[in-house]
Amino acid sequence: MKLEEQLLKRSENQCELCGSGETLKLYEVPPQSSSNEDNCIIICEKCLAQIDRKEELDSKHWSCLTTSMWSEIPGVQVVSWRMLNRLSNESWAMDNLDMMYLDDERLAWAKAAGGLDNDTSVAEVHKDSLGAVLQTGDTVVLTKSLDVKGSQLNAKMGTVVKNIRLVDNNTDQIEGKIEGQVIVILTKYVRKQG
Incomplete structure (x- = not known):
């Protein structure tokens, strides 16, 4: 069984962060050397766009972290911790961050990706004349x-x-x-x- 199929089964075809069932994608939680069930998660396009800073951070959407931060899945824990850090200007996020526990190894992994500031800005992206996002390799x-x-x-x-x-x-x-x-x-x- 492919990794994506295993993760879809584990997540019951829902985003492992917010619970949405719409357009799910495999997300490899960086940094990593090889993908496996612990360091990959299934997330929806909205979560992915905000994690990758391609969409403005919506703090109401991320209230889902109050639940997902308790997941036993290492990748979900790490992403929850990172997003709570990005939302640290919100009192509820700081309260959750204070309650959350990561062992030393997972905490090091969570901090390894950088971007732990509470910067909610959208990353600068290349857009065409109509506002569509451009990527290397596009036509x-x-x-x-x-x-x-x-x-x-x-x-x-x-x-x-x-x-x-x-x-x-x-x-x-x-x-x-x-x-x-x-x-x-x-x-x-x-x-x-x-």
């Missing part, structure tokens, strides 16, 4: 004809750029190949395909 279409600086190349509107790469530390730029040449493209001039 995009140019929404405007672009002259490429330092070359004779003119990338026409509608040109498909496959297998893009995100530019680190600049969410307004991606890199892609057009006519065999790697160029930097502003995200406001592309639309994600597919």
Whole structure:
């Protein structure tokens, strides 16, 4: 039986954090060297988006931690502890954190991922002209004809750029190949395909 099937059975097809049954995904609790039942959990898209800081932290949603923090599953305990730390400006979260116990090994694992501040901001992400989140490897279409600086190349509107790469530390730029040449493209001039 595959790991994901085992976890779905264990969780009774519900998010192991909030109990939702909608669009469940396998989440490998970082850092880890190999996935197993202890360091992987099943979570819903809403929990995943907020854990990964792709969506604003919703403290009402995370009141579910009051229950999930008592789970016997190591991965659930670690994620609960991390999220309670991120919500530490909420009195209920601090109260739960004070009650929660992790042995030394799990506490070290929980602290290993960093991001333990009560930062509720959304991580900076690359978005196309319509607001869709871009990821490395995506295919995009140019929404405007672009002259490429330092070359004779003119990338026409509608040109498909496959297998893009995100530019680190600049969410307004991606890199892609057009006519065999790697160029930097502003995200406001592309639309994600597919």
